[in-house]
Amino acid sequence: MKRSIALALINSLIVVFVIAAFGIAFLVAANAFGAAYSIRTGEPLFNSSGPVVQFSVPVSLSNPGPLAVSDISLTATVRGMDGETIAVAPSAPVSVPPGAEDMRFEIPLIINLSEIPGQSLSLLFQESGNLSVEVDAEAGIAPFVRITASVSAEVPWSPPVQDLQIGDPAFLGYNSTHLSASIPVSFRNTGEFVVDGSMNVTILDAETGAPAGAGALGIYAPPQSDFSGDLVFAVRLPENATALLFEDMTFRYNFTLGFDLYGIEVFSETEPVDIEWGALVSNPYLGSPAVSPHNLTFASLAFPIGFENANDFVTLDGSVTVALVINDQTVAESSPVYIHAPPDSSVSTEVVLQVPKWALVASGNLVVTLSTGLWSASLEVPYNHG
Amino acid sequence: MVKLLGMEISSASFAFRVISGVVLASGAFLILYFIPANLARFITAYAPDAPQPALALLPSFIGPIIQVVGLALVPVIFLCALLRGTKAYGPLTIVLSLLSAAYIYSVFHGGVISALLTDLPLGDGMLADLHIAIDLTWMMIAFLVPTILGLIKGVVLTLKKG
Incomplete structure (x- = not known):
């Protein structure tokens, strides 16, 4: 009898739990779906x-x-x-x-x-x-x-900066202390972001590590747009004017090109850059003067003078004067002769000097002075006309 | 009168047991074996717009063990209907409960159903891999409780007949 009750109870529980299990499954499935x-x-x-x-x-x-x-x-x-x-x-x-x-x-x-x-x-x-x-x-x-x-x-x-092109520097101008140039920069923003940042260049002297120049370019490129601009920078020149005028030099720099996006550097590359500086006055020559009487006490000396501007960037505009110095005394000085020498060109002109006739047979020095708006330098050439 | 393992029942009752056994066994065959074994085919035939990922998931959800256990349940259900009240009913109930528990355990994959689908198209030529895990442990336990009760019932019946 007890077993029959137990079996009836078990059967009831089975029915209840089966209904409950399916009920839960249905409820959860309906809820989830x-x-x-x-x-x-x-x-x-x-x-x-x-x-x-x-x-x-x-x-x-x-x-x-x-x-x-x-x-x-x-x-x-x-x-x-x-x-x-x-x-x-x-x-x-x-x-x-x-x-x-x-x-x-x-x-x-x-x-x-x-x-x-x-x-x-x-x-x-x-x-x-x-x-x-x-x-x-x-x-x-x-x-x-x-x-x-x-x-x-x-x-x-798709990167925000694709096909980044950094061109060759183009010379823009100069003053007594700096050369300025620009680097063309272009890229295509193929991404979905606005490229808002800047590109900058820091220039260090390759030998001393001292800062030698800098430049920056603001960049704003909406998505799916092309950007192009010029990164303008200035490079400090050596202070020795005589060397700048008369010597061929190689300026060795390290250019560090950086790209900042939202103030974060996302690209940086350092390249050594050599700038070949040609002498503004290269292969100068001072020819033998043509002598002609000027008046009773003075004679005219006409000196052929010339040089090559071997510099690739700078046009030399200035004047040249010749002075005759005998025993530390300037006995004659020419009027300034204007010269104009574009890059990689030759200049030849004539400088006329009125000297006392006694000086024609004396010995001294000819001082050739070249003056530009920025630099000035002199060369001394022995004079021994007699 | 028909004598069934020492128990005498009327011919009509015997006939009813056979018919109910066949009906229950057929239902069990249909629900526990045939439909799970051919579910993918049915979905393809009757719901051709069903998402491919759902079809691809089916083999993970309905493994071969379900079909084997489902098929094994069919004769046991028939025998349970036929031999109800006999000496064999207790042990048969135990077997039915154990097989049912095994079936439920297989259906729920031990509680966590997981599947991995690879190379699902996302559009624009993009493909994705999907790993999904459904933890149904408590649901499985809810379904296992009646089989445990069935096991107890089988033990009680076996002891009673003994």
């Missing part, structure tokens, strides 16, 4: 502020069932082309209570450029390739269902 079918994702939003780039995906979700959909969380991980982690963005867990309608929340993915390793950033900056994106999602209907899903995909990346 109802919530899953209500998921709507909006257009991803993009926002950049300084070095922080933020994507966010608006999601709306309803929960028509009687059980809460709890602990909905997403973690997105982005890896660069070199496998380095660029960003990890965990979202705060969200729960959707029973009966909630059109509950809205955002899943943000924040990339802080300043936290990306330099090499990865440099690659990301210029190279197209595939980024590895992994999204781990988790949600549950406690305590019956817990779903974890992981989606990984390769997402093509």
